[in-house]
Amino acid sequence: MRVWRQLTDFVARHKSAALITVHDVKGSAPRETGAHMVVRPDGAFHGTIGGGQLEFRMLDIAREMLAQGRGPARIVDQALGPDLGQCCGGRVKILIETFGPQDLEDLAGLAEVEARDRLFEVACRFEEGRVRREVSSSVGDGPRAGWRETHGEARTPVLLFGAGHVGRALVLSLAPLPFAVRWLDAREDAFPSYLPSNAKAVRMRDPEAEIAEAEPGSLVLVMTHDHPLDMAITAAALKRDFPYVGLIGSATKRARFEKRFRELGLSQGKIGSLVCPIGLHGIADKDPAIIAASVTAQLLQVREKVMKD
Template sequence: MKVWPTISAALERYGASALVTVLTAEGSSPREEGARMVVRPDRSFSGTIGGGQLEFDAIAIACEALKRGEAGLSLRSFSLGPDLGQCCGGRVRIALEVIDAERRDEASRLAEKERGGPVSTRALVGGDGKVGPREIVEPADAPFIRLNGTELVETFGERRTQLWLFGAGHVGRALVLALAPLPFDVTWIDSRSDAFPAMVPANCRCVCSERPDEELNNAPDGAWLVIMTHSHALDRTIADTALRMERIPYVGMIGSRTKRGRMLSRFRAGGIGEGALDRFVCPIGLQSIRSKHPAAIAASVAADLLARQETAAGASDSGVPLASSLASARRTSR
């Protein structure tokens, strides 16, 4: 969920909204710190802090605050077992901020900034709970939320992975749908214009190219590749090109272990070194899922990509190079 675009739209329609954020989470809890939802006066909401009784109570508290017109920040703590009867057993502290029409211009400014990617902000909280103007902090790498005395530091927007998908066959179509709700921006490439469906998810753009391998020159640094074209020769050409680009940390290809062996043989014969080959993943997906149904393969690949993304994010926070973390994830998944 893009937080500030959602808040901005709510302000235009309702004149107020409430931002609910998990400030801290101890022990077992439904969602992690920084999970958010935006609640509107009519009890509709976007996002989630984990569902269940915690979310139900948070919505009720937010709507009551909106009804009273209490603009500002307040904190609530919940012991999930004793207070809510949930089996998680952890403890969650939420920050609830009512944002009214007076913040419309600020919300609009932050919405425009967040549409371009993650944005970090800093604001001061007064003794009455009023949150001062949010100043944009560069770069956008602050915690999702941290309240230190009167200083409120937050990051809004998802860390999304640029994923370049080659091939618009049955599995490609299924994978685009599987990735639609996940934090990936998909560039979908095929040489056949009629292979693409009439409509695609909002996180996907289609590129028809007679030379799909040449499209790699337009891929941003750090993009991940998933290759599943209608031609094994084209698969090999795309992968060969990508493996010679150090800026591409993940080169995944649909196939079997036999296909992997043959591809590696050709790559080595072509002079590609072992360090580069460590970025090559074939077969892709969770090997514990054996079904060859397109939707099952897509679910398997999406789950594996999401696991690798989380591994890469953790490695980035600890300073481990992205390619190394992805290679490690590949080894441990076999």
């Protein structure tokens, strides 16, 4: 979730909004430090700090604070078991802040940095009961009597070749997730009129150049309307060290492609790294939406492994 964009929008539309942040965690808790919720004056919200009694109580406090008008921030210290009857057993500190029209300039500045689709650090400190934030250009110790927050999204780049039924379903499935999709197809009018904000449609001219220019760490999915084109794109992708190269198709298609890849001089290691069929094992339904859900789960697994390595 883009926290600062959401806050800016809520304040601009509704004249006030609250930000609920998991400020500190000790032991087991529903969400990690830095999880957020953005709350409107009428109680509608975006994001989650984990649900359950903790979330309900923090929403009640945020609404009370909004009803009182823009004021000082508040830190609420909760033991999840004794205080709330939650089984996590840990302890959390929750930071709740309110914002009004006078904060729009600062909120818009943070939203502008957030829109660059990268992680960024913010140095924070209390000033007259409110949190003052300054975007930091370097990683280091936080300010005295203060702390640092990390905001933004580290989106994993995805090259998706093909705008057929499965390609369309996959773009929708990836829409709310931390991926940046470059969606490629050579055909005119291949793309729908609406695209999610994390997807960019590109009329493909030179697929091998797209592979050559792709960011390291990109995830590649090949599902065009043309098998020779699939072959060329997949071979080019396997020559690079992408963490995931997936090709739509059956085991029979894979066997035929493997024979051609060997003729092209690709090593068995490279050929063996190809994911085909795509998606999680055990899901056999060929409905495009189900394939998309299965592949999305697979990409999330790959993303998590890459981020840990």
